[in-house]
Amino acid sequence: MSQPFSEYKAIRALNATSIKAGAESMKAMHWAIAGPGRKETKALVMGSAFHLAVLEPGEWANVLIFSGKSRNSKAYKEMVEANPKALILSEDEHAVIQRAADYLTGCPDVQELLAGTDREVSLTWDDADIGHKCKCRIDAVRGGDEPTVIELKSARELGENCRIFKQQSYKLHYPEQLAFYGRGYRMNYYKPPQIKVLAVQLEPYPDHSILPSHPMEMAAMEDKCIRIAREYLECEKAGFFPGVGNAPYDVPSWYPGMDEIP
Numbered sequence: 001m002s003q004p005f006s007e008y009k010a011i012r013a014l015n016a017t018s019i020k021a022g023a024e025s026m027k028a029m030h031w032a033i034a035g036p037g038r039k040e041t042k043a044l045v046m047g048s049a050f051h052l053a054v055l056e057p058g059e060w061a062n063v064l065i066f067s068g069k070s071r072n073s074k075a076y077k078e079m080v081e082a083n084p085k086a087l088i089l090s091e092d093e094h095a096v097i098q099r100a101a102d103y104l105t106g107c108p109d110v111q112e113l114l115a116g117t118d119r120e121v122s123l124t125w126d127d128a129d130i131g132h133k134c135k136c137r138i139d140a141v142r143g144g145d146e147p148t149v150i151e152l153k154s155a156r157e158l159g160e161n162c163r164i165f166k167q168q169s170y171k172l173h174y175p176e177q178l179a180f181y182g183r184g185y186r187m188n189y190y191k192p193p194q195i196k197v198l199a200v201q202l203e204p205y206p207d208h209s210i211l212p213s214h215p216m217e218m219a220a221m222e223d224k225c226i227r228i229a230r231e232y233l234e235c236e237k238a239g240f241f242p243g244v245g246n247a248p249y250d251v252p253s254w255y256p257g258m259d260e261i262p
Contacts, residue, residue, distance in 0.1 A: 020173040022228035053101035103206035179221035
């Protein structure tokens, strides 16, 4: 079900953001749920802007632009004060996003992927395995007999065969996020979707890759999401949220020079 983001945000439920934090520790998950919320960063602003440009071009047209490059500038602060809820970009930031969006418009594979999809789809469900209400907001969904869940991700760099993006994905727990989305779709529509990532490099030049997920890997990540959610609910009952704990400082075997150690 599509709905304004403000309404979706107000729904009290476990979501992919909290699950990803829980992959780090229960303390991190508690902070994601009960803390003050994520601090605005340039990366978050650019990510939000890119989603609008690609998935909601009508909303993208309403983005405001300030002169200069610094968010410490007088022009930016005055614009924020006058438009507290607006998405505001510098001229350079807007140009980077617009260039990437124009590039994707000219990519047949991307247009085929996104054609006929519903955008920013909000889903909720009462999860019997977890024992709690859950929610997710999916970038793009194609229904039908062979449903597809699509997640749009911007990246600093894709790398050869998307190696660098994949490393970033694991670090940021994208697989858990994707699996949670797939579970949300299946819980609502009773069909397992194919899950694909549209990864887009913004600078210094736009490039992209469409990465389909493997069903077995998504199944394993879905089980992990369930375990994380259950553990958090137990911690909530106990009123105690452990951090990452102690661990030895070891260097991975592939690190340069480690092959010389007997």
